[in-house]
Amino acid sequence: MAFFSKLKERLFKSSSRLDAGLEAIVDEAQDAEQAPPADAPAPQPEAERPGLLGRLVGRDRAEAPRRVLDDAMLEELEDLLIGADMGVETAARVIANLAEGRMGKRLSSREIKSILAQEIARIMEPVARPMPIYARRPQVVLVVGVNGSGKTTTIGKLASQFKAAGKSVVIAAGDTFRAAAVEQLQVWGDRAGVPVLTAPEGSDPASLAFDAMTRAEAEGADLLMIDTAGRLQNRADLMEELAKIVRVIRKKDPDAPHNTLLVLDATTGQNALSQVEIFRKLADVSGLVMTKLDGTARGGVLVALADRFGLPIHAIGVGEQIDDLAPFDPQEFAAALTGLDPE
Numbered sequence: 001m002a003f004f005s006k007l008k009e010r011l012f013k014s015s016s017r018l019d020a021g022l023e024a025i026v027d028e029a030q031d032a033e034q035a036p037p038a039d040a041p042a043p044q045p046e047a048e049r050p051g052l053l054g055r056l057v058g059r060d061r062a063e064a065p066r067r068v069l070d071d072a073m074l075e076e077l078e079d080l081l082i083g084a085d086m087g088v089e090t091a092a093r094v095i096a097n098l099a100e101g102r103m104g105k106r107l108s109s110r111e112i113k114s115i116l117a118q119e120i121a122r123i124m125e126p127v128a129r130p131m132p133i134y135a136r137r138p139q140v141v142l143v144v145g146v147n148g149s150g151k152t153t154t155i156g157k158l159a160s161q162f163k164a165a166g167k168s169v170v171i172a173a174g175d176t177f178r179a180a181a182v183e184q185l186q187v188w189g190d191r192a193g194v195p196v197l198t199a200p201e202g203s204d205p206a207s208l209a210f211d212a213m214t215r216a217e218a219e220g221a222d223l224l225m226i227d228t229a230g231r232l233q234n235r236a237d238l239m240e241e242l243a244k245i246v247r248v249i250r251k252k253d254p255d256a257p258h259n260t261l262l263v264l265d266a267t268t269g270q271n272a273l274s275q276v277e278i279f280r281k282l283a284d285v286s287g288l289v290m291t292k293l294d295g296t297a298r299g300g301v302l303v304a305l306a307d308r309f310g311l312p313i314h315a316i317g318v319g320e321q322i323d324d325l326a327p328f329d330p331q332e333f334a335a336a337l338t339g340l341d342p343e
Contacts, residue, residue, distance in 0.1 A: 019339025156188025
């Protein structure tokens with residue numbers, strides 16, 4: 001539950017938007033229902049509406065505000081999900097499932113959150129899978145993504161976690177065009193006790209990958225993690241670079257890379273969808289890692305990704321510390337996204 005608490009705390013922009021929006025949708029209707037007609041006599045002082053504390057206490061009881069689920073409410077809920085970057089198609093699917101068998105019923109905001117969380121988790125459960133670990137050595141993990149997505153930090157965190165789990169790891173700093181990426185990997189390598197192989201700035205990444213595979217084989221390493229450049233402004237060069245890396249490492253192992261992880265930045269919102277499209281063409285993406293969920297109001301994009309592509313989501317990140325990257329749990333994510341508090 002430690003990571004759930006952190007996720008719930010830090011996924012504040014998306015969850016607070018949905019949470020506040022859901023409360024408002026129900027409260028506004030409740031206020032409208034309770035509003036006296038224009039010709040009604042003024043209420044006596046003793047009949048005044050309870051203050052804020054009284055309303056909050058009331059929500060913990062059966063008197064919690066409720067609203068009839070009708071077409072107008074469904075439209076408001078759908079707009080709310082789209083505003084959290086769930087996408088039009090996915091939001092419509094979630095709302096349709098929510099409406100099934102519930103039209104005309106009076107629902108509280110907590111009941112709506114619970115139903116939404118269930119529907120979101122249902123979409124995401126099939127894709128919640130950890131990165132598979134194979135018996136072969138070395139298992140080659142190619143990591144791709146645009147610059148700034150958190151790719152380098154993710155490699156460092158994964159390498160450190162694998163090392164702590166008893167795996168021997170080698171990192172290849174294959175983004176040879178960015179000195180900062182190499183330095184960052186070296187910091188993580190020193191912290192985790194994992195060797196980081198580098199090459200002079202501007203060197204051929206494929207050559208470095210070949211040398212790294214040779215070393216990983218010689219040392220009997222369990223995992224070789226290869227960083228790559230992410231310059232999408234010139235897709236032809238990037239495509240050729242990735243293709244060359246794959247060709248070269250397949251000289252040593254025809255099945256390599258055994259995993260191709262795409263790291264996505266949650267703050268890019270719907271742009272993450274186009275990045276998946278691009279990198280699926282550039283490389284045979286086998287799984288996703290979503291970072292920076294603590295810094296966005298667009299956490300719903302992860303639901304859209306699961307719904308549209310069905311690619312495994314291996315891990316999510318909500319901060320800079322090593323334990324801020326954790327395996328993806330669909331129930332915890334859905335509860336945090338909708339602002340659902342435990343009973």
